[in-house]
Amino acid sequence: MTDFVVTIGLETHVQLNTKTKIWCGCANGYGAEPNTQICPVCVGYPGTLPVLNREAIQKSIQAGLLLGCKINLRNKHDRKSYYYPDMPKNYQITQFDEPICIGGGLDIEVDGEKRFVELTRIHLEEDVGKSTHFDACSGVDYNRAGTPLMEIVTEPCMHTPDEVVAYLSSLKQILQYGGVSECNLEEGNIRCDLNVSLALPDAKELGCKVEIKNMNTFRGIHRALIAEIARQKKALETGCEVLVQETRRWDDDLGRTESMRSKEDAHDYRYFPDPDLMPIVLTEEEVDAIRATLPELPEARKARLQSELDLPEYDAEVLVADKAVADFFEATVAEGADAKQASNWIMTEVLRVVSEGDGEITSLKLTPTHLATLIKMIKDGAINRSGAKEIFAELLENGGEPSAIAKAKGLEAVQDTGEIEGFVDQAIAENPQSVESYKAGKENAMQHLVGQVMRFSRGKANPQIAIELLKSKLDA
Amino acid sequence: MSALHTKTISELSSLLAAGEASSVELTADVIAAIDAGDARIGSYVEMNKKQALISATAADARRAAGENLPLLGIPIGAKDLLNVKGQGNRCASKLLDGYTSPYTATSVARLEEQGAVILGRMNMDEFAMGGSNENSAIQPCRNPWDTTRVPGGSSGGSAAAVAADLAVATLGSDTGGSIRQPAAFCGCVGLKPTYGMVSRFGLTAFASSLDQIGPLTKTVADTATVLQAISGHDPKDSTSLKVDVPDYSQALKTDVKGMRIGVPTDYFSEGLDADVETAVRAALATYESMGAELVDVSLPHSKYAIAAYYVIATAEASANLARFDGVRYGARVDGDNPVGLVKGTRAAGFGPEVKRRIILGTYVLSSGYYDAYYIKAQKVRGLIRKDFDEAFEKCDVIAGPCTPTPAFPIGEKSDDPLQMYLGDMYTVPANLAGICGMSLPCGFSSGGMPIGLQLMGPSFGESALLHAGHAFEQATEFHRARPATSTEAS
Numbered sequence: 001m002t003d004f005v006v007t008i009g010l011e012t013h014v015q016l017n018t019k020t021k022i023w024c025g026c027a028n029g030y031g032a033e034p035n036t037q038i039c040p041v042c043v044g045y046p047g048t049l050p051v052l053n054r055e056a057i058q059k060s061i062q063a064g065l066l067l068g069c070k071i072n073l074r075n076k077h078d079r080k081s082y083y084y085p086d087m088p089k090n091y092q093i094t095q096f097d098e099p100i101c102i103g104g105g106l107d108i109e110v111d112g113e114k115r116f117v118e119l120t121r122i123h124l125e126e127d128v129g130k131s132t133h134f135d136a137c138s139g140v141d142y143n144r145a146g147t148p149l150m151e152i153v154t155e156p157c158m159h160t161p162d163e164v165v166a167y168l169s170s171l172k173q174i175l176q177y178g179g180v181s182e183c184n185l186e187e188g189n190i191r192c193d194l195n196v197s198l199a200l201p202d203a204k205e206l207g208c209k210v211e212i213k214n215m216n217t218f219r220g221i222h223r224a225l226i227a228e229i230a231r232q233k234k235a236l237e238t239g240c241e242v243l244v245q246e247t248r249r250w251d252d253d254l255g256r257t258e259s260m261r262s263k264e265d266a267h268d269y270r271y272f273p274d275p276d277l278m279p280i281v282l283t284e285e286e287v288d289a290i291r292a293t294l295p296e297l298p299e300a301r302k303a304r305l306q307s308e309l310d311l312p313e314y315d316a317e318v319l320v321a322d323k324a325v326a327d328f329f330e331a332t333v334a335e336g337a338d339a340k341q342a343s344n345w346i347m348t349e350v351l352r353v354v355s356e357g358d359g360e361i362t363s364l365k366l367t368p369t370h371l372a373t374l375i376k377m378i379k380d381g382a383i384n385r386s387g388a389k390e391i392f393a394e395l396l397e398n399g400g401e402p403s404a405i406a407k408a409k410g411l412e413a414v415q416d417t418g419e420i421e422g423f424v425d426q427a428i429a430e431n432p433q434s435v436e437s438y439k440a441g442k443e444n445a446m447q448h449l450v451g452q453v454m455r456f457s458r459g460k461a462n463p464q465i466a467i468e469l470l471k472s473k474l475d476a
Numbered sequence: 477m478s479a480l481h482t483k484t485i486s487e488l489s490s491l492l493a494a495g496e497a498s499s500v501e502l503t504a505d506v507i508a509a510i511d512a513g514d515a516r517i518g519s520y521v522e523m524n525k526k527q528a529l530i531s532a533t534a535a536d537a538r539r540a541a542g543e544n545l546p547l548l549g550i551p552i553g554a555k556d557l558l559n560v561k562g563q564g565n566r567c568a569s570k571l572l573d574g575y576t577s578p579y580t581a582t583s584v585a586r587l588e589e590q591g592a593v594i595l596g597r598m599n600m601d602e603f604a605m606g607g608s609n610e611n612s613a614i615q616p617c618r619n620p621w622d623t624t625r626v627p628g629g630s631s632g633g634s635a636a637a638v639a640a641d642l643a644v645a646t647l648g649s650d651t652g653g654s655i656r657q658p659a660a661f662c663g664c665v666g667l668k669p670t671y672g673m674v675s676r677f678g679l680t681a682f683a684s685s686l687d688q689i690g691p692l693t694k695t696v697a698d699t700a701t702v703l704q705a706i707s708g709h710d711p712k713d714s715t716s717l718k719v720d721v722p723d724y725s726q727a728l729k730t731d732v733k734g735m736r737i738g739v740p741t742d743y744f745s746e747g748l749d750a751d752v753e754t755a756v757r758a759a760l761a762t763y764e765s766m767g768a769e770l771v772d773v774s775l776p777h778s779k780y781a782i783a784a785y786y787v788i789a790t791a792e793a794s795a796n797l798a799r800f801d802g803v804r805y806g807a808r809v810d811g812d813n814p815v816g817l818v819k820g821t822r823a824a825g826f827g828p829e830v831k832r833r834i835i836l837g838t839y840v841l842s843s844g845y846y847d848a849y850y851i852k853a854q855k856v857r858g859l860i861r862k863d864f865d866e867a868f869e870k871c872d873v874i875a876g877p878c879t880p881t882p883a884f885p886i887g888e889k890s891d892d893p894l895q896m897y898l899g900d901m902y903t904v905p906a907n908l909a910g911i912c913g914m915s916l917p918c919g920f921s922s923g924g925m926p927i928g929l930q931l932m933g934p935s936f937g938e939s940a941l942l943h944a945g946h947a948f949e950q951a952t953e954f955h956r957a958r959p960a961t962s963t964e965a966s
Contacts (some may be wrong), residue, residue, distance in 0.1 A: 040579050044799045046572070046680040048558045049713050079795045081841075085814045090798035138814070140803070270841035272850060274794055275685035277714050288935060 002237060004198040006229055010192040012171065013149050014181050015127060018058045021146035023050035023093070030146070030187040034141035042146035044088030049276050052077075056148035057280060059180040060100050060124045061290050063150060066178045066297065067119060067171075069104030069292055070286050076434070078277040079126075080269045084135035084303050086140050086161035089461065094125035094151075096271040105154075106174060107299075108166040117167045118155040121424045125149050134153050144188075150180075156195065156206060161225035167219050167469045168192070177323045194225060198232045207232070208243040210256055212250055224250040228257050234462050234465045301326060305459035309339040318347050324361045325351070326369055335372030345371060349389075353396055365399035367394070373402045383463040413462045417469065420453065427452040438474055445469065480505040482641045487699040487802075489546050492539060493631045496801070499532040499539070499549025503593050506551045510596070510642050518617040519627075519637035521556050522564050523595040524687065525737040531593040537592055546701045548591030553646040555634050556614075557604060557680035558599040558689070560584050567680050570824025571800050573807040581678020581708040582713070583647060583689045590705045590927055593608055597760060598646055599633025602827045603797060604654055604682040606630050607899045610890055611829045619662060620959040621925055625883040628658030632864055634692045636661040638768040639926075640959060645693040651686045652785050653878075653903025656915035659692055661883035663917045663957060665694045665699050665945070671910035672717035681796040682716075683789035686907040695955055696916060696945040701723035703938060719936060727939035728946040733767035734942060738871030741773050741911020745808030750880040756877045759948065768944075773874060777859040778905045782897055785904040786858070787840050787853035790801040794837030800825065807933070823881045832893065861909040868934040873944045878910030878915040878930035879901050882923070906932050909946075913942045917954035924955075 021028050039046040044384075064071050078096035101122035108115050116442060127147035129140045150399035152171065158164050172190065183189050192215045199207035212228060212340045215221045228248070235241040247266075248257040296304070297319045305316040305326075320326045325346065332342040350371070354361050377383045383391065383406050391405045406412050427449050428435055437446035446467070453466040480488065481504045485875035491497040507525055514520055528551060535549035553559060557567045559577040584594060589877040601611035609617040609632025617632045619625040620640035627636035629646030635658030638646055648655040650668035667690045674689045681687060691702035707721045739760060744753060766772055800875025802808035802821030809820035818852035826834070867874060879899060889896045911934055918929035929948070933940045949955050 043804055045559075045578065046565055046575070046799070047557070047577075047676075047678040048579075049677050049715075051714050081795055081798060083798065083801065083815070083818055085801075088797075088799065088804065090801060091795045151891075163650045179482070194620065249494060268843045270838065270843070270846075271795075272791060272846070275683075275715070276681075371551055385746070 002146050003201060004233055004236065005201050005203070005206075005293070006159050007156045007197050008225065009195040010152075010154045010158070010164065010167065012152045012168070013127075013181070013191045014063075014152060014175060015189045016056055016148040016150060016397050017182050018053055018055040018059060018148050020053055020055075021396060022053050022056045022124075022148040023146055026146065030184075032143055034139070035143060035248075037143040037144070038083070042088065043142050044090075049216065050274075052095060052150065052277065052280070053160060056124060057282075058098070059148070060122065061282075061287060062178050062294065062434060063152075063175060063180045063233040064101030064104065064122055065287075065291050065294055065300055067101075067104040067106055067122070067152075069101035069119060069122060071282065072100055073100060073284070073287070074098065074279055075100045077274045077277045080271055082269060083136070084128070086142075087132045088142060090131065090147050093274055093277070094126065095123035097296060098279075099123035106167070106170050108163060108170050108269065110160070110166050111185040115253065117163070118157050120153040120155050121151050122150050126149060130338070140327060141242045156197075161222045161229075163223050164194070164225060168218055173321065173323070177295055177297055179295065185216055185218070188216060192220065192221060194226050194228075196232065198229065198236060202247045205301055207236075209245050210257075211247045213247055213260065215250060220250060221250055223252070224253065227255060228310045231257065296322075298461045310331065311339060311343055315340075315347060321344060321362070328361050331368035331370045332375075335369050337372035337375040341375045341379070342371065345375065362431070364396060366395045367399075368396050370399075370402055377402060377406065379448075381413055381464050382406070383411055383413055384459055384463070386459060387413075411460075413460055416467060420457065420465050420467055423453045423456040423461055424466060424473065426456055427470070427472060436473060481509040481644065483644070483878055485546065485550055485645055485701050486695065489548075492549050493544055499535040499593060500529060500642040501527050501676045502549065503532040503551050503595065506595060506642070506644065506866055507535055513638075513640060514642055515616065517620055517624060517627075517636050517640050517642065518615045519599055519633040519640065519642055520553065520596045520863075521566065521568060521614045521633065521673060522565060524594060524596050527562075528593050528595045528869045531588075535593060543591065545590050545784075547587060549593065550591075551595040551878060552583055552587055552702070553592040553595050553598045553634065553643040554601050555631055555646070556889045557650050558647060559678040560594055560597075563597065565680060565778035566614065567603045567629050568600045568614050568823065568907060569827065569830070570613045571802075571821070572804050577799060579678065581689075582710045583673035584678065586706050587647075587702075592660045592705070595643065598631065598637060598648070599634065602830050603680070603793075604630040604649060604651055604662070604687075604773040604830050605793070605833055605898055607631065607653070607657055608884075608889065609636075609658070611827055611916075612690070613827050616886070619883045620841055621663065621883070621923075622923075625925065626886050628662065628903075630654040630658075630881075631692065632658050634664065635659050635664055638662070638664045638692050639707050640696060642966050645691055645698055647689055647702075647706070648692050649682075649687055650903075650907065651681055651682045652900045652907050655690045655692060656878050656893060656913055656928065656930060657900065658877040658904050660913040660930070661926065663928075663954070663959075664692055664928030665696055665914065665916045665936070665955070666668055666690065667699050667941065668906060668912060669704060669707065669790055669938060670717075670912045671907075672715055673707050673719075673721075673912075673938070674938070675716045677712040681792075683792040684796060685792060686789055688907075695950050696914075696942055697728050699732065699914070699945075700728055700942050703942075710812030718916070722939050724942055726938060727942040729765075729943050729952045732763060732944060732947045732948045735763075735768040735773050735873070736770045737763050737881075737944070738773035738867055738874035740775050740867075740874055740876045741779070742774050743876040744776055746878060747898065747901070750922070751921040752877050752879065752881060755921075756875075756929055757917040758923050759929045762948065762951060763944075764909065764960045766947065771871045773870055775863045775867060775905065777856060777863050778901075779874070780856045781908055782901055784810060784853040784856035785900070785908060786897060787849045788857065788908070789966045790833045791841050792837070792852050794841065795827075796819035796835045797830070797834055801947065813880040829893070860905050864905070864909045864911055864932075864934070868937075873937065873940050874932040875944070876930055876932075878928035879903070882921040882925035882927055902930060911935050912938050912941055914945055915959055916945050916949065917957070918948070918952070919954060920957070926954075
């Protein structure tokens, strides 16, 4: 068995969440009826011209700064020519030799080992439409055409499928934190081209480069890389197939990559500067102004939650993994909830519900204010845990005000000392053995007696009051 | 009132203001002239009679309400590559059969705001590619001075209609001379503005870094009026300049004493027809006699202009015309798959000259050739621009021939594209440099064909062109000459 060096580089397309498209005023959004978010400009009608959306530039700079890139104060757009029905002009406006961002990179951790993934560049381009093939014909939806798209290119610096997924997870997290993209994979906000090559350990050059196009799930990417590495390895070891520089596609059902086109059939894109657009010229001041508004990144936030709120590292890591979850957590604490209690509730109950449904934490009917109130009610003994869970379920279902729900459902704890005293007396009377044990110094006996009080009160007695009453009667 | 269609914008504006004619009468008169005379010329590819009369009625109502704009109620034709909502925009190509514009070009919208009546669409070379109008896939267009000769191109219909009194004024577009050359061939005034002065939004692009929209009219004063209306920044065109538009009526002066007129010595060389040279030299003498100072200027890199132009223009065109694939609009030839559909549509839809230029442009942008052609052509472009910068340090305008020959017989150059391309040698440099240029009548050949004098000015030098042009016009009678048959219709 030969030990080959696997080299992987990625080109990741990320849709920016600008309000409007990159060259026209059409809404930039997913899910509308086909061809309802289009105009003569984004459908490439004769005589139309592109006008750059400044928000797209701003968000690209934001992403570049978050990823440690150098911002090119002068950058420009070029035309990349190829024919495809989903591309209205049959050329894509992109950036060829003067992209908006250069260099940069991000930290990843795989199997406890930290690594830095270097970026080559980020360029800003336009997305194309979406083709759908029917039995008798094909259709194109141009709603997506003109969506601002960042292409983030890494150096060929990754070596395992795990590293690639770690890189993508980290990238996704940073871009979501930056508020530049929703990074929703199902809606195609992130799409990847994978470049994979194998070489002998002492080889001076990389092996034959194979590109796998248009991957859009992390699981698919991981599987495709494993399959492609295995294919290339087998080819090199057995000579059963000659590796060529080519573009392949991943067949998820068959679990293997398949050839799309070889180097000989590669497009000549005939790049040249787009004469319809002026070069983008930025000032240091503009970039600094964006730098000043950058949000806190996950690593920094995790450290802050640990130090400021005394959360265990595990909790902090789970919470910051998704910006919306961390925001929910901090809002709950800001409403006065105990940090650890809030963390427990979110990590267990809330995230369970989120993962079971298909929405995000922000689409729940339960709000941070509700959760904070609930936690405070438990702490004050106004409700017990099982009551709290019932209220929680109701909040998820219908929303509302926690104390009102408690009242309506009869879940409020009995606070009346006189009423509880009756249960206490009953408990003492019916459990002489426990009383004896307690008096003999066995603390466990107290728990049994409290349990009895709770049983008689059907769980509604405030346990704090019950303990106090028991103690005052037995210690006397 | 008879023969309204033979008058200039200035004359008609006075008549309309004085209530001696209405826009409806005027528009109907022009339509009658077209009906009677355009079968001979072929200058219109689409008429818009009904809508034109509605617009004319609206213009008359605006005037009755007290408005008095110079273009209010004046019928104007638009070259067939300018989008006008609800109209065709065939670019004289079969490929755009059936296309209806969903929006209006900024230049046309500005004319409409001023109350102009958009009358019809003017014939042209297919996708503005050509210098004779012989590349129109819709119908031939003929020179009204001699219908066996070409009207020039690519704005051939725009020039022929004005010269034949079938339009009061028209809009054309000029990528390498496509306004000035047909204006010279047909004996009217045509101005190509400084790049970025007039919005290109709505102009079907041939070569984006060279295209400019401009007026074709019967007089320099009329050109000033139309230019005033269409110039100025447009947020829909990123290459549109943010500059204040001067009051061009102020430029229409007759005194040229002390004006420095540059004589481009390099332009009086091999290939220049003797009649053209005689007429242009006479025009220069006229300026001198009026008190202008003639200064020799050198434009040494202009001789490379044609080569650089046909690299840059075709490169841009190869991408600009890629969108015409039959998928979204226009004529379609179906295929078994998308590639078949696109190939079939383009093979059937484009004429030979368009295909030639797309292939040329594709070639010069191809990997391995890009530096040798496209980059080198851009360097030449820079040198040409520098030539003009230096020349305009010594003079206010440059005056020389607009075309090497007068209008040639139809068919004469059809089989020799290179000869056809060389016809642009004096006009192309202004497009490459981005400066303004204008052609105006300065004489006739021994065969009776009009000859154009080209004035070129620095960037934003339109006022200087209008000044020099108007002064020349006031001192001469060439612009008053009309082809023999032009008024027969009325």
